[in-house]
Amino acid sequence: MQDATTSPETLWHYEKNGVRKDGVDQQQVIALIRNGTLAYGSLVWKKGMADWAKIEQTELRQHLEETSPPPLSGAMVNNKIVWLLAFAPIIGYLLESFVAGLFGATEAQWERAMAANRYWYVTLALNIALSVLDSKRLKQAGHDISRFKGWVFVVPVYLYQRAKLLNQNLAYFITWIVCFFITIGAHQS
Template sequence: MSEAQSEAAWFYEENGQRKGPVVEPDLVKLIKASVISHGTAVWKQGFPDWLSVENTELRVHLDNTAPPPLSGEKINNTLVWLLAFAPLIGYFLEWFIAGAIHGNQVGAAIAMADSKYWFVTLGLNIALAFFDERRLKSAGHNTEKFKGWIWLVPVYLYQRAKATKQNLAYFIVWIVCFVLVLIS
């Protein structure tokens, strides 16, 4: 790559990976295709660090009729915190259902030992992730980047934290709750 090309080369972040180099017209196409949107980190030679695309000269190519997505602290995080504790909540729901169906503690304990109601916790995790993803979308976040990961909750939680620029607390809580359920 020549020096003139390297100066015009842009890099961008996608799913936590550095992509590029691309020339500016190609980067503009990515913006128009919503691959790059508000909050996406970009860099080119001369920048001191990665910048959000809206803080560069590329902001003129963003859809300026729509406001930027709400920041993480402005989004109602009730669902994501329920999701963080979903392994434990699901485990208790499984016990409740096993007790209601079997009518006694011995039958419920056998059902739990055989993992007969594992689908309750799975369904709870997926439902909470699905509704949380909807909430993020209504807050203006482009969830297409990680929408398919709602089925794999820890990956979804990690990507959500990165997209909303929040710490990984609910991701870590989910992992801890999951481990606690496994060892119980």
């Protein structure tokens, strides 16, 4: 990647899927932007920078703007689904109770089903479905969600990463954790 005319001071390094990619010149970085490998939110670094920075915070921003508009800011992203997701442990518990009532002929059967946590998969499916739906909305808003990979299936990790991506506070992450512990207590009583 480096030729005799390229000095280490002009080489860019970038991150892709948690892996550092080393030593590309500016023309190669521009090509990576144009082919979609690098986009808003991609991390880059070159000699002289104190730390890694989002590509849009560097001189490379102008090349991003040639290819696509910036993603919507966190304040502009619709958070209705993520708030449903934040309360999903409790909503899921109520759905589990409803399903147990449908399949339990008596109150005793319902109580046994709830005590045995027989319909746990209802809450799991709800959490995953809402995470996937929310991640699709983030993608539609222009955000690079490739860093989430399979984390949409591990809801608290997804919520944490989402808050960091959008520069939002951790309110929905904390809400999900609290709701999760409330439902654990409900299942044990």
